[in-house]
Each structure stands twice: as C-alpha cells, then as structure tokens.
Amino acid sequence: MxxxxxxxxxxxxxxxxxxxxxxxxxxxxxxxxxxxxxxxxxxxxxxxxxxxxxxxxxxxxxxxxxxxxxxxxxxxxxxxxxVLSKEQFIDTQSKELTHELIEEFGPLVVSHMLDALEEADTELMEKLEQKIKQLKKET
Known part of the structure; x- marks a missing residue:
C-alpha cells in the first residue's frame, strides 16, 4: 500500500x-x-x-x-x-518515501541525509556504518 x-x-x-x-x-x-x-x-x-x-x-x-x-x-x-502493524506501516512508508526522494533527487538527498546525521545519536551512526559495510561486501 x-x-x-x-x-x-x-x-x-x-x-x-x-x-x-x-x-x-x-x-x-x-x-x-x-x-x-x-x-x-x-x-x-x-x-x-x-x-x-x-x-x-x-x-x-x-x-x-x-x-x-x-x-x-x-x-x-x-x-x-x-493491514499492517503501526511499526510495519511506518517502515513501509518511510522506505517508499526514501526511494522516491533518491530516485527524483539522487545524490542531493543522500547528502542532506548525511548532514542530518550530525544531529543523530551514536547508535544510529553505528547502524549506518554497519549497513554501509554490509552493502560494500554484497557488491
């Protein structure tokens, strides 16, 4: 949906x-x-x-x-x-929105997301680092 x-x-x-x-x-x-x-x-x-x-x-x-x-x-x-739990709904919608933004605005969106990480907590930064390492291994 x-x-x-x-x-x-x-x-x-x-x-x-x-x-x-x-x-x-x-x-x-x-x-x-x-x-x-x-x-x-x-x-x-x-x-x-x-x-x-x-x-x-x-x-x-x-x-x-x-x-x-x-x-x-x-x-x-x-x-x-x-149809979905609240957590599933938010996950699905945020994923869809992120894909649309990246598709439409490309690197600019990624740059802004990285800038926003300056305000993020350490745990979120660590999760991002792990995800990037995982993506690099898969390619």
Missing part, C-alpha cells in the same frame, strides 16, 4: 493521514478488531464530545479503500483491523 499524499508541514501520522484518519488508525493499532461503533465510542471518550457515526463509518471505509484497513463480516456488522 502506498500513501500518495505525504504532508511535510504535519507531524507523526498526520503526515500520511487526515486528523480523523490518524486518530482512527491509532485506535485500531491499539488492539483487537473493532466495529465502527467501538471506534466511535472510543473517539467520543478521547475527545469528550459527540462524534457522528456516519462520519466514522465513511472514514473507516475510505481507509479500507486505501488498503490500510481490512474488514470482515461478523454477524450483522463489520470488524475492522489494520
């Missing part, structure tokens, strides 16, 4: 999703399958205000259409769950 709109002016999941979509995904990543009603009630508790059932249903079904959620019939309603 590829998220087509990455928002640089946002943070966290809001870079990939609208505000309500991100809240719904967080709720679904937090546990077992949930119905629209379950998600609506959880949103109401978190926001301390009423949330329209039809709005939640529309957003959840859009997330299914985007390939982020899956649904299965359970009795007379549907149970929804994420």
């Amino acid at each position: 590829k998220i087509h709109h990455f928002k640089t002016n946002e943070s966290g999941l809001n870079r990939f999703f609208g505000a309500l979509e991100a809240k719904i995904m967080d709720i679904l990543w937090d546990g077992a399958e949930k119905s629209i009603k379950d998600v609506q009630q959880k949103l109401e508790r978190e926001q301390e205000k009423l949330v329209n059932f039809n709005t939640v249903m529309t957003v959840m079904n859009r997330l299914v259409a985007k390939g982020v959620l899956k649904k299965r019939l359970e009795g007379r309603s549907f149970a929804y769950s994420p």
Whole structure:
C-alpha cells in the first residue's frame, strides 16, 4: 500500500493521514478488531464530545479503500483491523518515501541525509556504518 499524499508541514501520522484518519488508525493499532461503533465510542471518550457515526463509518471505509484497513463480516456488522502493524506501516512508508526522494533527487538527498546525521545519536551512526559495510561486501 502506498500513501500518495505525504504532508511535510504535519507531524507523526498526520503526515500520511487526515486528523480523523490518524486518530482512527491509532485506535485500531491499539488492539483487537473493532466495529465502527467501538471506534466511535472510543473517539467520543478521547475527545469528550459527540462524534457522528456516519462520519466514522465513511472514514473507516475510505481507509479500507486505501488498503490500510481490512474488514470482515461478523454477524450483522463489520470488524475492522489494520493491514499492517503501526511499526510495519511506518517502515513501509518511510522506505517508499526514501526511494522516491533518491530516485527524483539522487545524490542531493543522500547528502542532506548525511548532514542530518550530525544531529543523530551514536547508535544510529553505528547502524549506518554497519549497513554501509554490509552493502560494500554484497557488491
């Protein structure tokens, strides 16, 4: 699944999703399958205000259409769950974004990524060194 709109002016999941979509995904990543009603009630508790059932249903079904959620019939309603764990989703999207940036801007992106490492912790730098050594061995 590829998220087509990455928002640089946002943070966290809001870079990939609208505000309500991100809240719904967080709720679904937090546990077992949930119905629209379950998600609506959880949103109401978190926001301390009423949330329209039809709005939640529309957003959840859009997330299914985007390939982020899956649904299965359970009795007379549907149970929804994420296709990927939150960690898998972030890994997949960051990998896709990195490949697109490198494909489009090449060495410039790599240079900026290396510049950003000045702010990185030592553990991340060591992982990068190990990865570069591994890549050199494979070529």
